[in-house]
Amino acid sequence: MMRTRRKRLPIFDAAVAVFSEKGFARATMEEVARRAGIAKGTLYNNYRSKKELFLSLIEEGIERLESAVRREVARREDIPGKLEALIGAQLSFFEEYRDYCKLLLSEVWGLGTRWEEQVERLRSGYIRIIKDLIEKGQAEGVIRKNLEVDAAATAVFGAVAVAALNAFVFETRYRYESILQTLKELLLTGLRERGAGVAAPER
Amino acid sequence: MMRTRRKRLPIFDAAVAVFSEKGFARATMEEVARRAGIAKGTLYNNYRSKKELFLSLIEEGIERLESAVRREVARREDIPGKLEALIGAQLSFFEEYRDYCKLLLSEVWGLGTRWEEQVERLRSGYIRIIKDLIEKGQAEGVIRKNLEVDAAATAVFGAVAVAALNAFVFETRYRYESILQTLKELLLTGLRERGAGVAAPER
Amino acid sequence: MMRTRRKRLPIFDAAVAVFSEKGFARATMEEVARRAGIAKGTLYNNYRSKKELFLSLIEEGIERLESAVRREVARREDIPGKLEALIGAQLSFFEEYRDYCKLLLSEVWGLGTRWEEQVERLRSGYIRIIKDLIEKGQAEGVIRKNLEVDAAATAVFGAVAVAALNAFVFETRYRYESILQTLKELLLTGLRERGAGVAAPER
């Protein structure tokens, strides 16, 4: 188990790199093994199949995203503050793991039927965090009540995700702070109930 | 030529269906042909390669999206009204062509390096429409000046796209009107300069 | 029949060009048709199959070679003179129809089992001309009797053919006269009985 753990980390990094560069289908187990510095057979000692390797990547990645986001969200007390923290954490995560996030959008968010239940659970797991915040905010009267929770939550996720990918993957130059402020301004103003305490965005 | 035109439509529909169900890599020319009711060779009489078929799909689709959006945008006079129309048109397009839109997100927005210039041009072409509206609105003082144009434009696209896909592809039941209102409320409030004429969203 | 004749000539030229540039297998009926300025279907109205087209090419070509060679051979009286004329005629034919001759060596002489009886008959038909001259020369005492007729005849053909191809196809510059003299000198001296009347090679 300890050995498995020791082996899995280099595989994880190599796999993320290969899968995100080539996409699931064009990535080859051969290349993952080569980049991880091991033999192909060894890959199969750690993961039963290419699909399992891929799914474990996604799982691990969403867990990291969730954990980073939850940590930041917990540091704020009020709902708008928590949503602001969530936007910042997601953007920061996308910047740090841009390769991984390309995967997320293209293979997981892009094609519904392809990855079935397992991925579906992960996907809706992250969305649930946003939904919970919005619902609680609506109950407290600080988030507009006429927003449909599902639509608002996925819109927030999509806005941050696509803006992030566009900047971090497609543009060679970008001003991180400026993007962050824009997303906060755009989404928080849109979410927040008019007249509700106008806590100025942090920083 | 006439024959070519007549033949290409069924192929287009079949190809969109197959590519969006399976993604580019797992889609097979065999299946596209079978679903279009023609032989594999006939496919190659109309498109030189799988990649060309795919790219022509993307091109055709983005053209339809652009044209639908431009038409609706032109019907409104003021910038906020135009942005509202754009949101509506994009959402409506995603509802009507949900299969095609899965493709859009997963293969085009998802993986930057994979489809190179040709797709890149199409992609940035649509984003440009949104950017132009935002810039003009900022000049007129009806859109917040502290929004970075690139980030705001991609965020708007991403918000509508991901919310739409979530509803139309992943959820079996959804209330279209409710989603539309939520997106308009969320994004227009976020974009609009405080105090600027509060034209109530149409409808 | 007249129409067939009128159509077949352009097809013949186009087919020789395509087959000799690409070889039998990589040549396509499409390209033959395009170069002949007709539709693919028309090709099939004139020749039942690709193979038949190819064989008719070979047949026509060997007939032209045979007829050119027989004409020149008939103009000389003595056997050595006739052999000298044959060498000259074959070399001249290879220079004029170099494309066609590439075909001859590669597809006909190269692979025995491939073209079966039909080609075999043509092939041995031309060799027979040489064999007959050698045999008659041996009977007259002007050609060495210790030469095996088969080997000598094919050697003469091969020497002229390979030297011709090498010069006309592979080399960009060559002196035709010099090659002709070399082949005559080499082969005639080798064939001729020592001491037999040393008719100086013509020219």
Added chain:
Amino acid sequence: MMRTRRKRLPIFDAAVAVFSEKGFARATMEEVARRAGIAKGTLYNNYRSKKELFLSLIEEGIERLESAVRREVARREDIPGKLEALIGAQLSFFEEYRDYCKLLLSEVWGLGTRWEEQVERLRSGYIRIIKDLIEKGQAEGVIRKNLEVDAAATAVFGAVAVAALNAFVFETRYRYESILQTLKELLLTGLRERGAGVAAPER
């Protein structure tokens, strides 16, 4: 590596057989694999492509031919003797590797433009051996000076090659000794300067 070496021999034999029976284009990797007793994929573990397999065959074959010829040529002292040895070695090589030699004539000597530089180098490499002997013989005064070296060298190669193929591939019965004597008599007499020491052909 050891495994590779061990594997390549059966593949080589199978490939020569298939390529020479069918020619490059009609030969299939499937059949080569089947005859070598391995799976198609294994073929591709040893050779990157059909073309590479083919070229490595040609290379290996010409190397064997060159080495056999050089060995025999080295055993004689005088130029005519060396040429005699060359003729014998080439004929013997053609008899032993008749399948391979069909390939040589049809695909390599037959079509100039098809196999480009790589084969061209091999081709001219062997011809060079003959040319060197002729040139040296001309300098020594034992080979006729009025023979153009290029034409004479290719003629010698072609004479032996075509006579050999004709006997070994097309004829079921042949007398090897008789063919050898005929070629030596024909070509050596043709090459040798009149009056130069008439070393009777060995045997």
Added chain:
DNA sequence: CATGAATGAGCGTTCATTCAT
């Protein structure tokens, strides 16, 4: 456990041939 050679199903693409117009 690690290795990497062997496997073979699967797919993109080509092209000779047919046949409705």
Added chain:
DNA sequence: GATGAATGAACGCTCATTCAT
């Protein structure tokens, strides 16, 4: 007869997976 769109068998090549060493 002429046309060229339609057909589908065939082939080169890839790569996930297995397994003997």
